[in-house]
Amino acid sequence: MLNQFTSYLGSNLTPGTANNQLWALIYVLIIFAGVSVAVMAMNWLERKALAHFQIRLGPMRVGPHGLLQPFADALKLMLKEDIIPAEADQFVFWVAPLIGLLASFTVYTVIPFGPSQAVSDMNIGILFMLGVSSLGVLGIVVAGWASNSHYPLIGALRSSAQMVSYEVAMGLAVVSAILMTSFNETGTGTLSMIGIVQSQQQQGIWFIFKFFPLGLIAFAIFAIAMVAETNRAPFDMAEAESELTAGYHTEYSGLRWSLFMLAEYAAMIAVSAIAVTLWLGGWMRPFPNLLHAPAWDFLFSLFPGLTFLGLAAIALIGTARMPSHSFFRIQRIGLAVFAALLGIIALLLLVIAVAGRSADASLAARFNEGIGYVYWFVLKVAVFMYLFIWYRATWPRYRFDQLMKIGWKVMLPISLGVLMVTAIVGVLVK
Amino acid sequence: MVPITTFHYLVVAAALFVLGVIGVLTRRNVVIVLMSIELILNAVNLNLVAFSRMWGNLNGQVFSIFVTVDAAAEAAVGLGILIAFFRNRETINVDEIDLLKW
Amino acid sequence: MNPVLNSGMAPVATPWFFYVLGGLAVASGVAVITRRNAVHAALALIVTLLSVAGLYLMLYAPFVAGVQIIVYAGGIMVLFLFVIMLVNIERSSKERRFNRMWPVGLAAACALMALFVSAIVKGKTVLTDPRTGQALWPDIIAKLPESSNTQQIAGMLYGEAGRMGQYTFAFEIASLLLLVAILGAVIMTKKKI
Secondary structure: OOOHHHHHOOOOOEEEEEEEOOHHHHHHHHHHHHHHHHHHHHHHHHHHHHHHOOOOEEEEEEEEOHHHHHHHHHHHHHHHHOOOOOOOOOOHHHHHHHHOOOOOOOHOOOOOOOOOOOOOOOOHHHHHHHHHHHHHHHHHHHHHHHHEEEEEEHHHHHHHHHHHHHHHHHHHHHHHHHHOOOOOOOOOOOHHOOOOOOHHHHHHHOOOOOOOOHHHHHHHHHHHHHHHHHHOOOOHHHHHHHHHHHHHHHOOOOOOHHHHHHHHHHHHHHHHHHHHHHHHOOOOOOOOOOOOHHHHHHHHHHHHHHHHHHHHHHHHHHHHOOOOOOHHHHHHHHHHHHHHHHHHHHHHHHHHHHHHHOOOOOHHHHHHHHHHHHHHHHHHHHHHHHHHHHHHHHHOOOOOHHHHHHHHHHHHHHHHHHHHHHHHHHHHHO | OOOOOOOHHHHHHHHHHHHHHHHHHOOOOOOOHHHHHHHHHHHHHHHHHHHHHHHHHHHHHHHHHHHHHHHHHHHHHHHHHHHHHHHOOOEEEEEOOOOOOO | OOHHHHHHOOOOHHHHHHHHHHHHOOOOOHHHHHHHEEEEEEEEHHHHHHHHHHHHHHOOOHHHHHHHHHHHHHHHHHHHHHHHHOOOOOHHHHOEEEEEOOHHHHHHHHHHHHHHHHHHHHHHHEOOOEEEEOEEEOOOOOOOOOOOOHHHHHHHHOOOOOOOOHHHHHHHHHHHHHHHHHHHHEEEEEOOO
């Protein structure tokens, strides 16, 4: 076991390729913990951002500026009474949220956070992602049927019809991105996620800008389809609170409902990560080929520390603006502690960036590189997460027939057209 | 432990095939009969891929892709026929779908 | 580790994986044909399909495994679940499970199983391949590289007729078949043609 632990430390392969089960397990646990933290942060950010869009404040009481609200929500959901409808099918009712959760979390085994920071670099990575995310539909269908009541059944059938329709357009957009990986010397593309980012690096351009505007249209199709795929606004007819009393998870209460919510947010993060990997250059920092000097490398490696320093500064400003009444003393202290924590992380990152600025194989340099990859990847995914919240705050939802019309009559022909034109242009340019 | 050879995969495929045949021949519910047909097709696919591994070329795998495509088409058409019949006769029982019997 | 598969390439999994996946596939197959509730049978079929996909991964066929998950587990089973919900009659879950002819069916299936067992066992022990002189299912398994599986299958499916593509024509016929199936399913389920 110790041998497995130490033999991986010097290699630059993923644990799956290096056949190292212990490190694969460690990566899986890190991803699981990271996604759970990200889901809680996303929950907080959604409530605060929606509130600020609607010119109100959102949760302010539970922690300083509502920072402990997700913990309070999780505790409440765990302690709630577990109600199962009388005529519901017990086994299927229990298993339905697990199917959705499994499908959402299994996608993370192929998502690359760096050139060797993935659980396993399967050579059919994209195919695996498409297949496993289509298993999520099964969880929703079964959940709606098992509740034995007509609102969940209609919501589940609508939601699964929507997801299946937009999967087709999503798959075709993905195929046109894969097609772009084959425009190299050998003429052979790759389906592996790490290979896709490396081919973007090799061709020197993010695929969103390749053969402008073809890459952009393919990216737009995927961006719209992924919002429909995760049942988020403006495509959230299935769980529309005003129309269907919460759709397929109406009859679920407490911990089971939180499993559905966890699966939905995890799926959102997963498809955003896929979009970042396929079109936005994955873990690469901006301009890796154009601005290649060590000075530029050092400048871009300061970004993680500076980001956390900025967040710490915002928290400090929040502390300073807190009312100086004795009722707010605990909140003020809490926010100051949070700011100090962010500041310590920022200092640590800046120290690593300065110590590892030479490109040798020392420990600090490798840490610096790894942190850089993960940081740029997470930053791009965070932009997508904010876009999801922005869509929900701004746009009204589509009616169901409008939704299906867009999926089949607009997105599918456009994605087919982009695929054909990309292939023709690729052959002509060669 | 005995190393896993082609023989083991053939045994699993034969077991799935026989289970599918039992399902087709003995169940009353038409949907379950169709699902047993899918079991049979999966057993055939497993056989093809196991032999492709044995011979070292990819013909078996390509053939199994075509079998999968066929199974999808047949499931769609079969379920369409079932829905059309259900709309007329209100039953999905193979014992009661006997209009052509003399 | 498996010494037979170890020549030249790391094996995909230990024999333990095969027994778990194979046992799960057969057990779920039994559940498909014996459950009274059609939704339970559909869920068991999903487990069977996913374990067969795992077996494909062990057989160095990652592309076929991916196609299996996308088409079968993600597409066909959703279709089955929709239809089960549409035709779900309450009385069907309270009736007998097996039809009137079940002894005959079971006897025929047992005869088929006997045929299979004799064929497989004879192939391992008695019969010999006329070309190599070994048993028909030899113990030594040929190597298939995993890293270019998709590219080679793509070459066989889409390549030029002389060079690589042995199945290009069959691929076009398969797409025509899918078109016919789509048209057939749509027309079959319309209320007024």
